Amino acid sequence: MDELKGSLHNHSDWSDGRNTIDDIVAHARSLGLAYWALTDHSRASFQANGLDEGRIQRQLKVVAEVNQRLADEGDDFRLLSGIEVDVLRDGLDFSDELLAQLDVVVASLHVPASDEAENTRRLVRSAENPWVHMIGHPTGRLLLNRDAYKVDLTAVIDACGATGTWIELNGNPYRFDLDWRLWPYAKSKGVKCVVNCDAHRLEHFAFLRLGTGIARKGWLTKGDVINTMDLERLKAALRVKRDKVGG
Numbered sequence: 229m230d231e232l233k234g235s236l237h238n239h240s241d242w243s244d245g246r247n248t249i250d251d252i253v254a255h256a257r258s259l260g261l262a263y264w265a266l267t268d269h270s271r272a273s274f275q276a277n278g279l280d281e282g283r284i285q286r287q288l289k290v291v292a293e294v295n296q297r298l299a300d301e302g303d304d305f306r307l308l309s310g311i312e313v314d315v316l317r318d319g320l321d322f323s324d325e326l327l328a329q330l331d332v333v334v335a336s337l338h339v340p341a342s343d344e345a346e347n348t349r350r351l352v353r354s355a356e357n358p359w360v361h362m363i364g365h366p367t368g369r370l371l372l373n374r375d376a377y378k379v380d381l382t383a384v385i386d387a388c389g390a391t392g393t394w395i396e397l398n399g400n401p402y403r404f405d406l407d408w409r410l411w412p413y414a415k416s417k418g419v420k421c422v423v424n425c426d427a428h429r430l431e432h433f434a435f436l437r438l439g440t441g442i443a444r445k446g447w448l449t450k451g452d453v454i455n456t457m458d459l460e461r462l463k464a465a466l467r468v469k470r471d472k473v474g475g
Contacts, residue, residue: 229440231456234263235433237312237334237364237396237424242287243268244276246429249307253294255430257305262459265332266291267310270321273338281326284311288329306459308332312364315350317341320357327359331466334396334424336364337377344378351384355393358473361466362394362422365405373402381410389417392469394454397423397446399439400432411446421446422454 239245240252247255249266256264266287269278279287291309298305310332314321320335327333335354340347354360366384367376388395395414398405403426406414411421423439425432443453450456454465 229437231450232261232423232436232440232453233455233458233462234261234265235399235425235427235436236265236308236310236332236362236422236455237267237398238265238427238432239268239276239312240266242266242283243273243278244428249290249294251430252427253298253305253307255433257303259433262304263306263308263462265308265310267312267332267334270311270313272314272316272321273312278314278321279311281322284322284326284330304459310334312336313360314338315354317346317350320354320360324357324359327357328470331463333360334362334364335360337366337368337379340368340377340379342378344380347377348380348383351379352387355384355387355391358469360393361469362396363388364396364424365398365403365426366395367405367407369405370402371404376405381406382413385410385414385417385419388414388419394420394422396426397421397439397443397448398426399423399435399437399442400426401435401438404438404442408442408446411443411448411452415448415452420454421448421452424455 308331369376
């Protein structure tokens, strides 16, 4: 648990989270974390007050102001900009040009198709997008409440391994998604894990500990988990796919 430096999938009151950005930053700093990504929902998730392009641009300015204030105070903690972008039938909810402006992009399927082939195609295509860093809660399951989406997870893992896309281990106890039984296979394909809170309120920061337990159950070690990296190494890792696009 102490080796995790932050979470890369989280929400604020800009979408369906309960807490302000300032409260989130203060809480993360109080826990001794090095960074925290703000990945509110995209516009297709209207039920979650998803952000449109204009609100994303305004949030980017707020994140920059917060980080400037922290730097002026001599604090090394940093807030990372981002989005949880919906995976739609015809592609992602936002253009590549917009996604390129964000530090962290999580691609998640919230409204699945009825057949496995279509869901698998959507997630594979998302992994192939150079601006997507990770696939969020790939099965969409809610334990004891909602079954997993129909998806060929082997194909999705293979695509992530081929493209250098990470897969989330969502620490929410109703999700624990990707399932621990699949991590040995993902690891064999070179896929890196990100242990995320998917936090919607401050108490959800504790999901980092739960996610750590599931990662250990899946035989993952520090080197397999992206958010054990310090801030500078993380920034370099976030640039890898994008640098390939830039030539």
